[in-house]
Every structure is written in C-alpha cells, then in structure tokens.
Amino acid sequence: MITVVGSGLAGSVLALELAQRGLTVSLIDPGSGATPNATALSYGLLPPPAAAGWRRLQRRHGDLGLRRRWLQLGPRGLPLPALQVDPRRFAAAAAAALQRCGVERLTRPLLQPEALAPLHERGPVVLACGAGCRSLAPGIDRRLRCSWAGILELPPGSSPVWPRGIARLPARFARQQLEQEAAALQQERWIVDAGLVPCGDRLLAGQITLVRPQLEPGPAPDPAVMEERLRTALAPRWPQLASAPGHYQQAAVSFCSDGAPLVGPAGEGLWVLAGFSGAFAQLPAAAAALAVQLASSSG
Ligand SMILES: Cc1cc2nc3c(=O)[nH]c(=O)nc-3n(C[C@H](O)[C@H](O)[C@H](O)COP(=O)(O)OP(=O)(O)OC[C@H]3O[C@@H](n4cnc5c(N)ncnc54)[C@H](O)[C@@H]3O)c2cc1C
Numbered sequence: 303m304i305t306v307v308g309s310g311l312a313g314s315v316l317a318l319e320l321a322q323r324g325l326t327v328s329l330i331d332p333g334s335g336a337t338p339n340a341t342a343l344s345y346g347l348l349p350p351p352a353a354a355g356w357r358r359l360q361r362r363h364g365d366l367g368l369r370r371r372w373l374q375l376g377p378r379g380l381p382l383p384a385l386q387v388d389p390r391r392f393a394a395a396a397a398a399a400l401q402r403c404g405v406e407r408l409t410r411p412l413l414q415p416e417a418l419a420p421l422h423e424r425g426p427v428v429l430a431c432g433a434g435c436r437s438l439a440p441g442i443d444r445r446l447r448c449s450w451a452g453i454l455e456l457p458p459g460s461s462p463v464w465p466r467g468i469a470r471l472p473a474r475f476a477r478q479q480l481e482q483e484a485a486a487l488q489q490e491r492w493i494v495d496a497g498l499v500p501c502g503d504r505l506l507a508g509q510i511t512l513v514r515p516q517l518e519p520g521p522a523p524d525p526a527v528m529e530e531r532l533r534t535a536l537a538p539r540w541p542q543l544a545s546a547p548g549h550y551q552q553a554a555v556s557f558c559s560d561g562a563p564l565v566g567p568a569g570e571g572l573w574v575l576a577g578f579s580g581a582f583a584q585l586p587a588a589a590a591a592l593a594v595q596l597a598s599s600s601g
Pocket residue numbers: 307308309310311312313330331332333339340341342343344345346347348411412413414430431432433434435437438451452453509553554555556575576577578579580581582583
C-alpha cells in the first residue's frame with residue numbers, strides 16, 4: 303500500500319500513475335470544504351510542447367480538462383497558441399478516474415507529523431501536499447518554500463473586461479523573480495502580476511503573491527488587505543476591476559527557490575512530490591517518473 307498525502311494536482315496525478323501500475327493506493331486530504339488548494343485557484347496554463355503528458359493521461363482516463371487557449375503575453379504581444387487544464391474540470395474528472403482505478407480516498411483533517419507513523423506501517427508515504435509538506439516533515443529540503451497567492455474570481459458573463467477567450471499575462475512574471483529572491487528576504491514582500499485569464503465559465507483576474515522570509519507558510523494574510531492591494535494594482539490597466547463584483551480567494555503554494563521541484567526520496571519510507579514552477583507542464587512526466595521509482599522499490 304502506498305499512501306499519498308494531498309489530492310491537489312500532484313497527489314491526484316501521482317495516485318493515477320501508481321494505480322495504473324497495479325499498486326494499491328490510498329489518497330488522504332482534508333477535502334475542499336476547508337480552504338482552497340493551489341490547484342483550485344490556478345490558471346492551469348501550459349505551453350503546447352508540454353501537452354504530451356496530458357494527452358497520455360487523457361487517453362487512459364478520459365477528458366481531464368485539457369483545452370486549447372490563446373495567450374497574449376504583455377499588452378502588445380500577439381496572441382499565441384497555448385493550452386489550459388481547467389482546474390474545476392480536472393478536480394471532478396480526476397475524482398471519477400481515481401474511483402474507477404480503485405484508489406482509496408480518505409477525507410481527514412490536516413495530518414500532523416505523528417500521524418505519519420501508522421501510515422508508514424502500511425508502506426511508503428508520499429508527501430504531495432504542496433505548502434503543507436514542511437509541517438509533516440520539518441527537515442525536508444530547505445529549497446522547498448511557499449508563498450500565499452490570491453486571485454479575483456469574476457462571475458460568469460458579468461465582467462466588464464471579458465477578453466473574448468484570450469488569456470492575458472505579463473510578458474515577465476514578477477512572481478518568479480520574487481521566488482528566486484525568497485531565500486534572501488528579511489521581511490515579507492508582495493507583488494501583483496496583472497493577468498486576466500478565462501477558465502471554464504469563470505474569469506480569473508490578477509495574481510497577488512506574498513512571500514515570507516521563513517520556510518513555513520505561516521497564517522493566511524488578511525484577505526481584505528490582499529484584495530484591496532490586488533484591485534488597486536490591476537486598476538491602471540483595467541479600471542473596471544477596482545470595483546467589479548468578484549470573489550477574492552487565496553491559497554498557499556509551494557515552490558523551490560532554485561526552480562527545480564522536489565521529486566524523490568525524502569527519508570526512510572518517505573517520498574516527496576512538491577515545489578513546482580510550471581506544475582501543469584511538469585507534473586505528468588514527474589509523477590510518472592516517481593511512480594516508476596516507487597513501483598520498483600515496492601516490488
Ligand atoms: C493564481 C495561481 C495561478 C497559477 N497559474 C498556474 C499556471 O498557469 N500554470 C501552472 O503550471 N501553475 C500555475 N499555478 C501553480 C499551480 O497551481 C500549483 O503549483 C499546483 O497546483 C500545485 O499543486 P499541488 O498538488 O502541489 O498543491 P495543492 O494544489 O496546494 O494541493 C495540496 C493538497 O494537499 C493537502 N494538504 C496540505 N497539507 C496537508 C496535510 N497536512 N494533510 C493532508 N493533506 C494536506 C491540501 O488540502 C491540498 O489539497 C498557479 C497558482 C496560483 C495560485
């Protein structure tokens with residue numbers, strides 16, 4: 303039995319890959335009733351060359367939400383072909399696929415480190431719980447850090463700035479720069495990337511990122527303050543967003559300070575799959591590689 307902790311993008315794709323290889327899998331997560339995970343808030347964008355892994359998964363499990371999308375980088379960039387995995391479609395379709403594959407789903411409150419011991423008795427444990435990994439394994443690689451990220455979700459059809467199907471993002475993400483500087487921070491810092499991304503029937507506006515000097519996520523920042531910062535920063539480009547109806551949501555997101563995710567062993571019987579930059583592009587291949595390693599070490 304392999305236990306996967308976390309049923310966001312990383313844990314769900316890994317559980318599918320493990321079950322596909324005939325392994326018995328248990329997937330543990332507190333579920334969506336608590337706070338949104340990073341996957342639920344994501345734009346889900348990926349470059350076309352990274353589509354092969356998703357097509358392979360979809361051939362096996364049906365539609366997981368992969369869609370064609372046009373993407374404009376910078377205010378004057380030409381729209382380019384891109385791909386998007388609609389996170390809501392993914393969550394629903396992955397849940398059904400996991401059930402078909404016989405993966406056991408356990409809805410538990412956030413696990414504490416001591417809860418891992420009984421899980422280890424059943425077999426290997428994989429931490430695929432994003433920003434929650436360090437709370438379960440405090441000694442995990444110090445490259446694994448986390449930010450708080452927030453978006454404004456505009457209700458279907460109501461937006462005064464609906465971009466007719468084209469996703470708009472900055473040519474360069476300030477978030478990536480902030481992540482690279484994370485290890486040297488003396489105090490918390492936040493930045494806004496002005497994106498406008500259709501996602502299923504929703505429109506996701508902006509992305510505010512807050513990074514703290516410490517390795518743990520810490521308490522969630524005040525949502526009212528974060529929303530105000532986000533709207534104010536988006537207003538010069540899209541003035542309507544200063545007051546348009548919208549729902550602010552935020553989640554803790556894991557990343558690695560050097561841009562290379564943690565994929566592999568993390569201690570005796572403990573494995574990790576976390577800290578992605580470009581998770582939607584990288585995860586199908588990374589999860590498949592980890593599943594091969596786990597299958598060979600379990601068999
Ligand atoms: C606004 C925004 C836009 C983004 N856009 C893109 C994009 O366009 N392209 C891209 O590739 N990436 C994007 N990302 C990043 C991407 O969404 C994340 O890297 C990815 O979804 C992380 O997936 P995950 O499974 O590792 O973590 P999560 O989705 O956060 O899942 C972790 C799960 O672990 C569970 N968990 C945590 N702690 C515990 C515990 N102690 N016990 C049990 N369960 C636990 C949580 O409940 C959660 O369900 C974006 C992120 C945000 C916030």
